[in-house]
Amino acid sequence: MVRRMGGGPVAAVAARLAEMAALVLAISLVSFGLLLLARGDAATSVVREQGGAVSQARIEAERHRLGLDLPAPQRYADMLTRAVRGDLGNSIRSGRPVSGEIASRIGPTVTLALAGSVVAIVVGLFVGLAEAAARGWFVPALLRGGSLLLVSVPGFALAFGLVAQFSLRLGWFPTQGTDAGAWSLALPALVLGLPAGAALGRVLSTRLREVLAEPYLVTARAQGHSRLTCLLRWALPNATVTSLVVAGNILAALGTGTLVVEEVFGWSGLGSYLIAALRYRDWYPLNATVLLLCVVVIVVRGVSLSLATLVDERARSTP
Amino acid sequence: MMGSVHSAKRWRMAVLSAVTALLVTGCGGGGETGAGDDAAVPAGGTLRVALGQPEADLNSLSYKTHSFNVLDQIYEPLVRYGPQGKLLPGLAQTWEVSSDGLTLTFHLRQGVTFSDGVAFTAPVAKTDMQRWIGDTPFLGISRTIAAVDAPDDATLVVRLKSSYYPAVQELTLMRPVRFRSPNSFDPAGNFVKPIGTGPFRLESSSETEIVLVRNDTYWGGRPNLDKVLFKVMPSSQARLAALKAGEVDLIGGEYMAPLAPEETLDLRGQSRAKVLTEPSSTNLLLAFNTTTGDSALADPRVRQAVNYALDRRAYARTLFHDLARPATQVFPASIPYAPQQPRALDLDARKARDLLAEAGKSGRKLRLILDAGMLPQARALSEAIQADLAKVGIEVRIDQLDTAAYTEAASKRQYDLLFYRTYGPPYDPFAMLNGNFRSTEPAFLYASPAIDGLIDEALAGTTDEARAAAYAKVWAALNDSWAVAPVVELPRVWAVGAKVRGFELGVTEYDLPLTKVGVVR
Numbered sequence: 078m079v080r081r082m083g084g085g086p087v088a089a090v091a092a093r094l095a096e097m098a099a100l101v102l103a104i105s106l107v108s109f110g111l112l113l114l115a116r117g118d119a120a121t122s123v124v125r126e127q128g129g130a131v132s133q134a135r136i137e138a139e140r141h142r143l144g145l146d147l148p149a150p151q152r153y154a155d156m157l158t159r160a161v162r163g164d165l166g167n168s169i170r171s172g173r174p175v176s177g178e179i180a181s182r183i184g185p186t187v188t189l190a191l192a193g194s195v196v197a198i199v200v201g202l203f204v205g206l207a208e209a210a211a212r213g214w215f216v217p218a219l220l221r222g223g224s225l226l227l228v229s230v231p232g233f234a235l236a237f238g239l240v241a242q243f244s245l246r247l248g249w250f251p252t253q254g255t256d257a258g259a260w261s262l263a264l265p266a267l268v269l270g271l272p273a274g275a276a277l278g279r280v281l282s283t284r285l286r287e288v289l290a291e292p293y294l295v296t297a298r299a300q301g302h303s304r305l306t307c308l309l310r311w312a313l314p315n316a317t318v319t320s321l322v323v324a325g326n327i328l329a330a331l332g333t334g335t336l337v338v339e340e341v342f343g344w345s346g347l348g349s350y351l352i353a354a355l356r357y358r359d360w361y362p363l364n365a366t367v368l369l370l371c372v373v374v375i376v377v378r379g380v381s382l383s384l385a386t387l388v389d390e391r392a393r394s395t396p
Numbered sequence: 397m398m399g400s401v402h403s404a405k406r407w408r409m410a411v412l413s414a415v416t417a418l419l420v421t422g423c424g425g426g427g428e429t430g431a432g433d434d435a436a437v438p439a440g441g442t443l444r445v446a447l448g449q450p451e452a453d454l455n456s457l458s459y460k461t462h463s464f465n466v467l468d469q470i471y472e473p474l475v476r477y478g479p480q481g482k483l484l485p486g487l488a489q490t491w492e493v494s495s496d497g498l499t500l501t502f503h504l505r506q507g508v509t510f511s512d513g514v515a516f517t518a519p520v521a522k523t524d525m526q527r528w529i530g531d532t533p534f535l536g537i538s539r540t541i542a543a544v545d546a547p548d549d550a551t552l553v554v555r556l557k558s559s560y561y562p563a564v565q566e567l568t569l570m571r572p573v574r575f576r577s578p579n580s581f582d583p584a585g586n587f588v589k590p591i592g593t594g595p596f597r598l599e600s601s602s603e604t605e606i607v608l609v610r611n612d613t614y615w616g617g618r619p620n621l622d623k624v625l626f627k628v629m630p631s632s633q634a635r636l637a638a639l640k641a642g643e644v645d646l647i648g649g650e651y652m653a654p655l656a657p658e659e660t661l662d663l664r665g666q667s668r669a670k671v672l673t674e675p676s677s678t679n680l681l682l683a684f685n686t687t688t689g690d691s692a693l694a695d696p697r698v699r700q701a702v703n704y705a706l707d708r709r710a711y712a713r714t715l716f717h718d719l720a721r722p723a724t725q726v727f728p729a730s731i732p733y734a735p736q737q738p739r740a741l742d743l744d745a746r747k748a749r750d751l752l753a754e755a756g757k758s759g760r761k762l763r764l765i766l767d768a769g770m771l772p773q774a775r776a777l778s779e780a781i782q783a784d785l786a787k788v789g790i791e792v793r794i795d796q797l798d799t800a801a802y803t804e805a806a807s808k809r810q811y812d813l814l815f816y817r818t819y820g821p822p823y824d825p826f827a828m829l830n831g832n833f834r835s836t837e838p839a840f841l842y843a844s845p846a847i848d849g850l851i852d853e854a855l856a857g858t859t860d861e862a863r864a865a866a867y868a869k870v871w872a873a874l875n876d877s878w879a880v881a882p883v884v885e886l887p888r889v890w891a892v893g894a895k896v897r898g899f900e901l902g903v904t905e906y907d908l909p910l911t912k913v914g915v916v917r
Contacts, residue, residue, distance in 0.1 A: 115800070115801065116797065116800070116801035116804045116805065117798075117799075117800030117801045117802070117803055117804035118800065118804075119800075121800050121803045121804050121807070122799070122800050122803070123460075124803070124807075125799065125800070125803045126459060126460060126462065127459035127534070128459065128534075128819075129534035129535070129827075129831050130534065130831035130832055130837045130839045130840070131803055131806065131807045131839055132807055132837065132838040132839045133807050133808060133838060133839075134838065135534075136804075136807060170452070170460070171452050171453075171460075172452070172453075172460075181603065182603070233633075237633055237637075240634070240637050241637070244637060244641050245637060245640055245641055248641070251638075251641070251643055252634060252637040252638045252640075252641045252643055253629060253631075253634045253637070253638055253643070254604075254627065254629075254638075254643070255604070340630050340631055341631045341633070341634055342634065343604070343627070343628060343629040343630060343631070343634055345450065345602075345603040345604045345628065349630060356798060356799060356800065357800065358800050
């Protein structure tokens with residue numbers, strides 16, 4: 078994390094941007110390297126798609142045609158210089174410019190991630206507060222067990238469970254697609270948001286219980302303030318600080334969580350684009366999508382950290 | 397939009413119409429190839445069809461396209477592949493093949509226009525064919541055509557460099573041979589728009605759906621449906637759920653929206669959808685690397701032992717729920733010139749062990765490379781085979797790779813065992829033999845100079861009898877050398893919603909005949 082070293086906010090922002098650029102460059106280099114190490118390349122995929130007997134001669138001819146036989150550093154440098162000029166290259170699979178393809182797929186993913194975040198925050202707040210406010214052992218245990226279950230269930234299993242119940246049995250929502258507007262969004266948002274909300278709830282309730290046990294709140298309780306008042310008025314703002322940082326991490330992960338959801342619900346977003354590019358070893362779309370997702374993760378985490386700094390004085394001195 | 401009351405009502409309607417259909421046709425359950433009765437086909441409407449993956453550009457000239465069942469609505473061939481491989485008229489009403497097999501004369505159907513109004517004539521067809529002749533080396537007809545002539549508007553003459561009987565059959569394929577309007581291309585010859593003579597034409601296409609509308613000028617009579625909507629649904633579970641919920645009307649098909657046999661169990665005995673199956677047109681083979689694989693595989697006795705170690709009946713029953721059948725020949729009997737009698741290849745572990753002992757090749761370790769995406773049961777099947785081979789003393793290591801990595805390993809011949817699927821009609825048997833059983837093809841599954849000669853003889857045969865005799869020799873040579881281990885005959889599996897009327901499976905997995913289909917709404 079960036080430490081503030083005497084400079085003003087401009088310097089801090091500049092330092093964070095520089096850090097971001099370095100990180101993005103490092104990630105692009107790593108993903109390029111991983112793709113080089115992977116068996117098979119886009120030429121293999123093209124020939125495979127053409128059908129017939131796949132021979133090395135055919136693959137090599139295709140490799141030459143696509144320029145994949147050029148030295149790796151040259152190809153990487155070429156990609157960088159193009160990217161600096163704002164050209165993200167063309168997809169080998171479709172032959173179309175990557176920038177256009179990404180633009181058409183960004184909407185569904187952003188919609189999914191935002192809706193998932195809303196579900197996550199609502200569920201997180203509810204679970205966290207309810208667990209901290211509840212008396213006895215039963216309700217907290219139930220909530221804890223429920224969240225543990227939600228966090229542990231794989232995304233696709235949760236998706237099919239919800240589809241079986243709410244689409245096939247009750248007929249409330251369509252099983253997939255985007256045709257039915259908000260109704261189409263409900264199940265994917267739940268699949269994304271429920272596990273994230275459960276995780277968020279766990280963090281929040283633990284923190285709330287810690288804060289509730291602090292002397293000043295014990296005193297407040299002794300003075301006759303109700304448990305609920307203590308919880309909402311003093312404990313929640315206090316617990317929010319640490320929870321915000323965790324929330325940033327969890328919500329940032331939603332961006333990658335859409336991968337499974339898009340596949341299952343047939344949404345044509347960045348997740349399915351990334352998977353297709355990876356399977357095809359299609360370097361330009363792969364690189365652009367990975368970098369975009371990285372930037373989003375970095376920005377969301379940065380924002381949540383800044384918010385935490387704003388809310389709590391202490392976070393400014395201790396990074 | 398999707399309120400519970402609304403869909404409860406829709407559900408009742410669906411049950412009602414399904415019950416009516418059952419009463420009318422007097423049949424239920426899976427196992428048929430058609431759905432509903434033609435008398436009750438309602439006029440117009442939209443058919444919603446699931447598509448497993450988005451389509452690049454619907455260019456029938458490009459090998460990047462794989463949505464054959466969509467292309468089949470837009471583009472048409474000169475000749476159609478009929479049941480049992482009988483060739484039927486398409487855009488050509490009749491045709492003759494000269495006695496030396498070198499000249500093919502096609503008499504074109506008159507009054508055919510592309511959906512943009514351009515007339516389909518011999519000169520137009522010639523220009524279109526010249527876009528791919530010589531360009532597609534792995535396609536026999538592309539390298540065999542010497543010239544195309546259009547002596548008049550109704551006659552197209554194709555001259556071959558050498559006698560190649562599959563030439564006419566290859567003209568039934570989807571790509572690159574089906575005809576595009578001259579307006580499909582810009583002046584520089586680049587493909588810009590899909591325009592064909594087929595029963596439907598493209599209205600719009602995106603990453604999520606392809607919309608086709610009726611071609612009102614279709615030569616074969618007015619197609620019944622107003623619209624065909626192909627909806628992209630990558631997950632097979634999601635497709636099944638959508639069919640059950642009535643959100644799509646048709647799923648399945650090897651190249652469209654594959655449906656696994658175990659998924660059909662979910663549809664059995666319920667009224668909202670019906671499973672349509674057809675016996676096999678493709679075989680799943682276990683191939684041996686006899687050149688750069690484990691040296692034991694060069695010994696025919698070892699390959700024979702593997703053949704006797706496989707419990708094909710158990711695979712067909714447990715992994716394919718009896719929709720597949722044990723395969724004992726390279727091709728299923730429905731393929732032209734394919735062997736009609738099964739071989740006696742029942743499980744015989746003792747015989748397999750004896751053969752291995754006789755060859756002195758017991759205790760071998762073999763590497764099976766696997767692309768799990770090739771077939772839903774691929775992983776389970778490879779584990780079953782692993783267990784069966786272990787019983788006779790062959791240890792198998794399963795190396796699961798993704799498609800690109802698998803293709804790389806297979807093309808570099810870095811494997812001992814791999815699964816291979818025959819292509820199915822209209823490609824088989826010639827294309828499969830040409831590409832995979834010739835020593836001149838570096839990626840061959842099994843090859844020998846003797847078999848090369850026999851394949852040449854079959855492909856050059858100018859009479860049916862000559863070809864049948866030559867093919868019989870090919871099958872005998874492949875079987876005698878234990879070239880591969882046939883595993884199962886893979887079924888064709890589709891499922892259709894209860895509201896669809898008049899739907900029947902196409903002759904091949906590439907076809908999707910929809911002109912007579914209707915939908916009850």
